[in-house]
Amino acid sequence: MTLESAKLTSETLSPFELKGSLFTLTVMYLREVDKALIARHLHEKIRQAPALFSNTPVVIDLEPLAESNVTVDFAGLDRVLREHGMIPVGVRNGGVILQAAATLAGLPLLPESRSGGARKSDKPEQTPACHSKIITQPVRSGQQIYAPQGDLIVLGAVSAGAELLADGNIHVYGPLRGRALAGVKGDTEMRIFCQSLEAELVSIAGRYRVIEQLDEAERGRPVQMYLVADRLVIEPLTR
Amino acid sequence: MSKVIVVTSGKGGVGKTTTSASFGTGLAQRGHKTVVIDFDVGLRNLDLIMGCERRVVYDFVNVINNESNLHQTLIKDKRVENLYVLPASQTRDKEALTREGVERVLNELRQSFEYIVCDSPAGIERGALMALYFADEALIVTNPEVSSVRDSDRILGILASRSRRAEQGDEPVKEHLVLARYAPDRANRGDMLSVDDVVEILGIPLLGVIPESQSVLQASNAGVPVILDEQSDAGVAYNDLIDRYLGENRPHRFLTVEKKGFFRRLFRN
Ligand SMILES: Nc1ncnc2c1ncn2[C@@H]1O[C@H](COP(=O)(O)OP(=O)(O)OP(=O)(O)O)[C@@H](O)[C@H]1O
Ligand SMILES: [Mg+2]
Numbered sequence: 260m261t262l263e264s265a266k267l268t269s270e271t272l273s274p275f276e277l278k279g280s281l282f283t284l285t286v287m288y289l290r291e292v293d294k295a296l297i298a299r300h301l302h303e304k305i306r307q308a309p310a311l312f313s314n315t316p317v318v319i320d321l322e323p324l325a326e327s328n329v330t331v332d333f334a335g336l337d338r339v340l341r342e343h344g345m346i347p348v349g350v351r352n353g354g355v356i357l358q359a360a361a362t363l364a365g366l367p368l369l370p371e372s373r374s375g376g377a378r379k380s381d382k383p384e385q386t387p388a389c390h391s392k393i394i395t396q397p398v399r400s401g402q403q404i405y406a407p408q409g410d411l412i413v414l415g416a417v418s419a420g421a422e423l424l425a426d427g428n429i430h431v432y433g434p435l436r437g438r439a440l441a442g443v444k445g446d447t448e449m450r451i452f453c454q455s456l457e458a459e460l461v462s463i464a465g466r467y468r469v470i471e472q473l474d475e476a477e478r479g480r481p482v483q484m485y486l487v488a489d490r491l492v493i494e495p496l497t498r
Numbered sequence: 499m500s501k502v503i504v505v506t507s508g509k510g511g512v513g514k515t516t517t518s519a520s521f522g523t524g525l526a527q528r529g530h531k532t533v534v535i536d537f538d539v540g541l542r543n544l545d546l547i548m549g550c551e552r553r554v555v556y557d558f559v560n561v562i563n564n565e566s567n568l569h570q571t572l573i574k575d576k577r578v579e580n581l582y583v584l585p586a587s588q589t590r591d592k593e594a595l596t597r598e599g600v601e602r603v604l605n606e607l608r609q610s611f612e613y614i615v616c617d618s619p620a621g622i623e624r625g626a627l628m629a630l631y632f633a634d635e636a637l638i639v640t641n642p643e644v645s646s647v648r649d650s651d652r653i654l655g656i657l658a659s660r661s662r663r664a665e666q667g668d669e670p671v672k673e674h675l676v677l678a679r680y681a682p683d684r685a686n687r688g689d690m691l692s693v694d695d696v697v698e699i700l701g702i703p704l705l706g707v708i709p710e711s712q713s714v715l716q717a718s719n720a721g722v723p724v725i726l727d728e729q730s731d732a733g734v735a736y737n738d739l740i741d742r743y744l745g746e747n748r749p750h751r752f753l754t755v756e757k758k759g760f761f762r763r764l765f766r767n
Contacts (some may be wrong), residue, residue, distance in 0.1 A: 396670075397701055399655025400648050416701055418651045436699075 284316055284348070287340075290323040292331050294339050301343040312344030318369060321353020321361075331357055333364030356405060359424060359443045362465035368445070391427070398423065398437065411441075419459060428452070440467075451484040452496070466491050500608040503615050504633040506657075508649025510620030512641045513678035516714055517736075518617035519547045520725035521637065524740035526581035527725075530612045533572065536586035537629035538619040539595060545585045549721025550575065559587040562599030568606055577726065582611075592625040604632050622656060631662050635672040638702065641679045642690040647699055654700065674705035676739065681710040682755045693753055706739030708732055709752040 305312045340347050350361040351369040358368050392406035394413045400420030411425035414432050421437035423429055427449055429441045434455035442449030442464040449463055456477055460469050463486050481496040505518040522534035535558060536544035545551040550573045556566035575581035607614050618629035636657055640650040657671045658664055677696055685692040697704050713730030725736040731752055738748040
């Protein structure tokens with residue numbers, strides 16, 4: 260056996276090699292979220308230049324939607340693009356809420372574009388590094404609360420259909436029935452704590468679990484959630 | 499001090515108009531001068547349920563547009579002293595409800611009425627937002643089904659964030675839960691949510707449970723608010739609800755499956 264492995268290292272090359280490289284990619288600046296509208300325009304473009312649309316990798320730039328408060332159905336958008344010969348390879352810009360949604364749909368986040376120059380976030384940060392947000396009212400269906408650069412602490416219930424997002428940790432002292440996404444900027448050290456786990460979806464730094472994947476033993480219990488080597492672990496809170 | 503109370507739900511067809519009519523009638527019966535306003539512009543039916551549709555001349559939108567005054571427009575109820583209806587327009591669209599216009603009419607009504615009950619349309623669009631914007635209190639009407647409860651939850655979120663009280667940072671709108679069309683046998687079988695489930699999900703105080711009842715349809719066909727049918731289970735439940743609202747202690751009824759013969763004898767179903 261030792262002989263075998265010695266042979267392996269000495270005689271065979273590693274099956275792959277990783278290197279950085281630069282590519283020129285097509286960037287789609289997304290201005291509208293209506294999939295039918297996008298499909299119509301793609302159709303027209305294909306008619307004009309069919310060669311451009313044969314499994315062309317494309318980066319979706321969300322900057323035009325950044326201030327608009329819209330929600331994007333990334334899974335649906337991915338389908339439309341693929342049907343028209345474009346393969347989305349990632350998203351960039353557009354703010355953390357859109358980016359979180361893209362990550363959940365399996366689209367990687369690419370670095371922000373620097374060319375624009377005048378981006379607000381490029382300015383040095385004036386505010387203190389951590390500011391937590393405390394919500395004393397229940398968070399109801401249809402409401403979305405985001406705590407930038409800090410923890411989100413909710414004292415009451417989070418209803419099904421409500422969404423919590425935080426760059427930091429999330430603490431819920433009532434039942435958590437909606438969605439909770441901690442570490443949305445990608446910080447894998449963040450955690451989610453709740454008094455009763457009934458969530459539709461939980462996510463830390465883009466690694467998520469939906470309600471169907473929750474263990475019956477975890478449901479309705481006080482738990483904490485964190486990542487261990489990229490896996491979202493749910494653990495009972497013991498007193 | 500007059501109170502503006504919105505009757506709202508999110509989901510349609512859950513019993514808002516039925517509840518508005520009986521709530522307004524019950525308050526007036528107990529001596530409080532009350533007006534019920536139909537905010538469902540384009541689909542008016544409060545006047546039908548209250549049996550005054552034949553006396554509608556002007557409507558809410560006319561008053562907002564200064565085409566008529568309140569004195570000309572308010573319909574005085576024929577059966578109950580102290581009760582008035584401000585009907586909705588059937589011909590206009592909801593854009594006619596401007597915030598300034600609604601505010602002006604409500605302020606004028608506040609001068610002479612103790613309770614101003616606003617029957618909201620379904621949905622979370624303009625009509626519903628206008629009906630709740632100026633509210634001091636809210637009756638959240640819910641049926642024991644997941645979709646209805648979810649929509650009520652959403653409306654509660656809107657009350658907490660987009661009402662005038664919320665925008666101005668005043669004391670929040672006082673919330674009351676009205677669970678309508680409750681059928682205990684179906685809750686027992688698990689076909690419907692139970693009272694406890696709904697209270698647990700919405701987390702607001704329960705004002706009343708109105709049983710699913712034939713008498714509601716009969717009453718609305720006859721143009722009589724069901725609270726006036728004191729023999730019916732729904733009428734009894736609405737009367738309890740009013741007493742509870744006014745601070746009396748009334749235990750909830752109709753929560754468990756009817757004991758054969760007993761309730762049957764007492765109340766028509
Ligand atoms: N407790 C009840 N038992 C049986 N039927 C009921 C009950 N409450 C309401 N209904 C029936 O449900 C239907 C809808 O009631 P109603 O018009 O009061 O609802 P709504 O919430 O005002 O509807 P919309 O959203 O269309 O304004 C009517 O047919 C009514 O008779
Ligand atoms: Mg109605």
